[in-house]
Amino acid sequence: MTALDVSDLCYSYGPKRALDGVSFALRPGFTALLGPNGAGKSTLFALLTRLFVTREGRITVAGHDMAREPRAALSKIGVVFQQPTLDLDMSVMRNMRYFAALHGIAGREAVRRSEAALAQLGMAERADEKARNLNGGHRRRMEIARALIHQPEVLLLDEPTVGLDFESRQAIVDHVHGLAKAGLTVLWATHLVDEIADGDDVVVLHKGRVLAHEPASELRGGRPLAEVFIEMTGQKSTAREGRG
Numbered sequence: 001m002t003a004l005d006v007s008d009l010c011y012s013y014g015p016k017r018a019l020d021g022v023s024f025a026l027r028p029g030f031t032a033l034l035g036p037n038g039a040g041k042s043t044l045f046a047l048l049t050r051l052f053v054t055r056e057g058r059i060t061v062a063g064h065d066m067a068r069e070p071r072a073a074l075s076k077i078g079v080v081f082q083q084p085t086l087d088l089d090m091s092v093m094r095n096m097r098y099f100a101a102l103h104g105i106a107g108r109e110a111v112r113r114s115e116a117a118l119a120q121l122g123m124a125e126r127a128d129e130k131a132r133n134l135n136g137g138h139r140r141r142m143e144i145a146r147a148l149i150h151q152p153e154v155l156l157l158d159e160p161t162v163g164l165d166f167e168s169r170q171a172i173v174d175h176v177h178g179l180a181k182a183g184l185t186v187l188w189a190t191h192l193v194d195e196i197a198d199g200d201d202v203v204v205l206h207k208g209r210v211l212a213h214e215p216a217s218e219l220r221g222g223r224p225l226a227e228v229f230i231e232m233t234g235q236k237s238t239a240r241e242g243r244g
């Protein structure tokens with residue numbers, strides 16, 4: 001059983017077909033959802049987190065059908081959206097505990113899990129700092145830690161490094177690869193090929209369709225991934241966005 005299985009998923013905004021028969025099954029580890037702007041990545045994430053609902057196609061999370069057992073399915077998903085959603089006036093730990101409470105986790109257990117999740121992102125020593133005082137990279141790492149608090153099987157991240165400098169991006173990419181190596185199923189939406197390692201799987205999404213799903217090393221076949229991406233989509237991956 002794969003942790004995330006998407007089958008024949010379709011979604012339209014009025015006459016605009018945003019997803020058109022999207023299917024993939026993820027194995028544990030890091031999968032990049034690579035697509036240019038407008039490919040349908042955010043629409044897919046909205047369906048995977050049940051912000052949007054569709055009758056066309058099926059989503060299964062850890063064996064739970066999203067349409068028939070949404071609670072069970074959602075309890076297995078951790079998500080980091082593109083837009084930050086922290087309370088800047090609360091400390092890191094308070095943000096974590098608040099989120100834990102939303103999952104019905106309180107008291108010592110909430111503290112224990114918060115500390116463990118923060119440690120996984122190299123944020124343990126910042127637990128007492130106010131979120132407002134953190135830099136952008138640390139805020140993002142805290143949001144990722146927060147998404148792990150209910151111990152999901154699948155972690156979804158929608159372009160999590162947007163707006164960050166090169167070092168912050170790299171630290172986040174490395175941390176999340178570490179989580180994937182430890183057995184988490186990660187789906188990382190991006191249009192930046194330099195966030196993808198050769199050992200990662202890649203789902204290439206373009207105009208609402210899956211053009212490829214294979215390990216990065218096979219997809220690029222000895223060529224730079226950026227070149228293959230441009231060839232497939234006709235769009236440039238702005239690999240150096242945020243640098244300098």
Ligand SMILES: Nc1ncnc2c1ncn2[C@@H]1O[C@H](COP(=O)(O)OP(=O)(O)OP(=O)(O)O)[C@@H](O)[C@H]1O
Pocket residue numbers: 013016017018035036037038039040041042043044
């Ligand atoms: N509310 C909407 N109404 C109409 N069309 C929409 C709406 N939201 C998205 N679309 C269209 O659906 C398609 C997929 O958009 P989506 O935002 O899912 O892509 P994306 O890959 O996440 O792109 P980006 O990286 O720019 O967020 C695009 O053609 C977009 O213009």
